Amino acid sequence: MKWSIGTKIGAGYALALMILVILGAVSYRNTTGLIEAAQMKAHTYQVLENLARVLSTLTDAETGQRGYIIVGEDRYLEPYQTGTLVVNQTIQNLRKLTADNPNQQQRLDALEPLIAAKLTELKETIDLRKSKGFEAALQVVRTDKGKKAMDDIRKITAEMGNEERMLLEQRSKEMAASSNTTISVIVYGIPLAIAVLILFGLWIIRTLTRQLRASVDQLSTSSAEILATTTQVASGAAETATAVSETTATVEEVKQTAQLSSQKARSVSDSAQKASQVSQNGRKSVEEAMQGMQRIQEQMESIAESIVRLSEQSQSIGEIIATVNDLAEQSNLLAVNAAIEANKAGEQGKGFAVVAQEVKSLAEQSKQATSQVRTILGDIQRATSAAVLATEQGNKAVQAGVKQTTETGEAIRLLADSIVEAAQAATQIAASSQQQMVGMDQVALAMESIKQASVQNVSGTKQAEVAAQSLHELGQKLSDMIGGRSA
Amino acid sequence: MSAPKTTLQKTKKEIDWRELERRMEASRVAVERIWAPTAEDTRRILRERARALAREAVPAETADASIEVIEFLLAHERYAIASEYVRGVDPLEDLTPLPCTPPFVLGIVNVRGEILSVIDLKKFFDLPEKGLTDLNKVIVLESANMVFGIVADAISGVRRILRADIQLSLPTLTGIREDYLLGVTAERVVILDAEKLLTDGKLIVQEQVGG
CATH class of the missing domain: 2.40.50.180 (CheA-289, Domain 4)
Known part of the structure; x- marks a missing residue:
């Protein structure tokens, strides 16, 4: 059973109190018993006194009767008279005093008629003396009636006195026993109590000392541990301080880096916006180029049409030339026929033959001219065909150009989109690095707080060290106080 | 495809549209004048014909030869x-x-x-x-x-x-x-x-x- 120190001390006090209460109660009871016994003793003496008074008063009353009888003078009647009065009163007293004793009451019941008979006898004798004189009275006295009554009375009173005396003895014995008990209580109880209390106190002291010693030992080890811990904490705080200062420097660097990256991001954003504008201009240029291409295409078509018309016209020229050629041929034939006719005409036809020769040469020239024209026409046809082909190829090239330009426009559009995205990303990066800078400021603030906290930690650790030292000293003092085993 | 095109453009001389116009005009004028020969041409042609006519006739060969x-x-x-x-x-x-x-x-x-x-x-x-x-x-x-x-x-x-x-x-x-x-x-x-x-x-x- 594990009791706390308070409980133990309380239990000791409770034991002491209990012993005190027991002793007190026993003493009180014995003392009150003694007082009561003393009172009962006084009562018994009163009863005895009253019994004696009954006897004495009766004796006085008899004395008075006898004196009156002898002398006959009223003067001698006085004891009788007072005696009768006192006897009744005393009987009443006795009845009151022995109300708790039925034996005595019975005896009183027996006593009362005897006393009444005695008194009646006394009165009778007195009255006889008074009325009949001495002799009559003497006669009555000689009957020994009075004496017998008196003996009975004496007997009963003696019994009562014996009873009371027996009671008295009994009570005295009780008183003696009681006072013996009291004395034995005082004589044995107090040393016993002292011994018990001393044992208990010793036990409490021993247990308390043991516990206290254990606690003090614990306290001393704890304080030693606290000391070690505070030392560790102090060195840890120092390390923390170094780390914090390093971290602060790093944070400063990171902050500068963030600032730099923010600037870079901003410049990237600006560049991206410029590039976006450039790409928009490029798109516009591409659109213009496409319009230009379309115009070129239309021009090409009109050129091709013109060339085709030219070709058609050269065709009609060819037809004309064919006609001219035909004419030349016929002229040639005619010239040949004319020459034949001239030959047949003989000598007269010679001049005609010359003319015919001329006509023939003209026709030949015409044919040559037409052949040249035809050659030229062929050249023209070839040239126009080449031109048409060239325009067709040009048209195709323009179409390819349109397609390429469209692709270029698309590429520029994609590029512009990418650039816009890049600009947005750069803006976001700038915002992020701004936030980063703010965060770094907060981190720096936090680092400052940590620094202060570690400084406070160090001072707190010093205080803790001092407190641990004082704890140690306290433990030492306690150990000294407990004494005994202290080294 | 674009590379040869650019080289073509580089090697090819730029078209002189004024020169072309001039040549077109000259040819148009020439075509118009063909039908109306200049006085010099006319004179030249006439001279050639006269020379041809003035040539002495080839001495007539005998019919048997x-x-x-x-x-x-x-x-x-x-x-x-x-x-x-x-x-x-x-x-x-x-x-x-x-x-x-x-x-x-x-x-x-x-x-x-x-x-x-x-x-x-x-x-x-x-x-x-x-x-x-x-x-x-x-x-x-x-x-x-x-x-x-x-x-x-x-x-x-x-x-x-x-x-x-x-x-x-x-x-x-x-x-x-x-x-x-x-x-x-x-x-x-x-x-x-x-x-x-x-x-x-x-x-x-x-x-x-x-x-």
Whole structure:
């Protein structure tokens, strides 16, 4: 059973109190018993006194009767008279005093008629003396009636006195026993109590000392541990301080880096916006180029049409030339026929033959001219065909150009989109690095707080060290106080 | 694709549109002036003609020394035939093929209201076909009792040939042609014997279609 120190001390006090209460109660009871016994003793003496008074008063009353009888003078009647009065009163007293004793009451019941008979006898004798004189009275006295009554009375009173005396003895014995008990209580109880209390106190002291010693030992080890811990904490705080200062420097660097990256991001954003504008201009240029291409295409078509018309016209020229050629041929034939006719005409036809020769040469020239024209026409046809082909190829090239330009426009559009995205990303990066800078400021603030906290930690650790030292000293003092085993 | 284009653009000279316009204008002016020759041109032409006319005529050869021939082209070869047997030359028009005739008879043709049979000397001479030729002229041969036409590609003209220049025969000219040839000149003109042609019985068609 594990009791706390308070409980133990309380239990000791409770034991002491209990012993005190027991002793007190026993003493009180014995003392009150003694007082009561003393009172009962006084009562018994009163009863005895009253019994004696009954006897004495009766004796006085008899004395008075006898004196009156002898002398006959009223003067001698006085004891009788007072005696009768006192006897009744005393009987009443006795009845009151022995109300708790039925034996005595019975005896009183027996006593009362005897006393009444005695008194009646006394009165009778007195009255006889008074009325009949001495002799009559003497006669009555000689009957020994009075004496017998008196003996009975004496007997009963003696019994009562014996009873009371027996009671008295009994009570005295009780008183003696009681006072013996009291004395034995005082004589044995107090040393016993002292011994018990001393044992208990010793036990409490021993247990308390043991516990206290254990606690003090614990306290001393704890304080030693606290000391070690505070030392560790102090060195840890120092390390923390170094780390914090390093971290602060790093944070400063990171902050500068963030600032730099923010600037870079901003410049990237600006560049991206410029590039976006450039790409928009490029798109516009591409659109213009496409319009230009379309115009070129239309021009090409009109050129091709013109060339085709030219070709058609050269065709009609060819037809004309064919006609001219035909004419030349016929002229040639005619010239040949004319020459034949001239030959047949003989000598007269010679001049005609010359003319015919001329006509023939003209026709030949015409044919040559037409052949040249035809050659030229062929050249023209070839040239126009080449031109048409060239325009067709040009048209195709323009179409390819349109397609390429469209692709270029698309590429520029994609590029512009990418650039816009890049600009947005750069803006976001700038915002992020701004936030980063703010965060770094907060981190720096936090680092400052940590620094202060570690400084406070160090001072707190010093205080803790001092407190641990004082704890140690306290433990030492306690150990000294407990004494005994202290080294 | 774009790379050669750019190199083309680099190598090619830029088009001088003004130069082009100038050239176009010049050609237009030239075309317009063709019909109205300048005074200098006119003078030059007239002078040339005068010079030609002022030339002394070639001294007339004797009729025996030379013959007058009509030279023509047939299957890229030059032929000539004496003009005394030639009535005239005409364009070959509206040839009507005749059935049941030998292959060398092309058909009949209406020449100035006269129906003439037309003979293809190429087929008659069994010359190899060397591609298609014009065959759009007809030379009408005539003698006292025979008139027919031979087709020619072109009529070169009338000329005189010295008899001395005619080589009588050539080893290359063999077969049926040899019979109808007078000779060959130094200019490789084959001179046909018109008289023989006109009198030859081979040309007289006497085929009968059975039935």
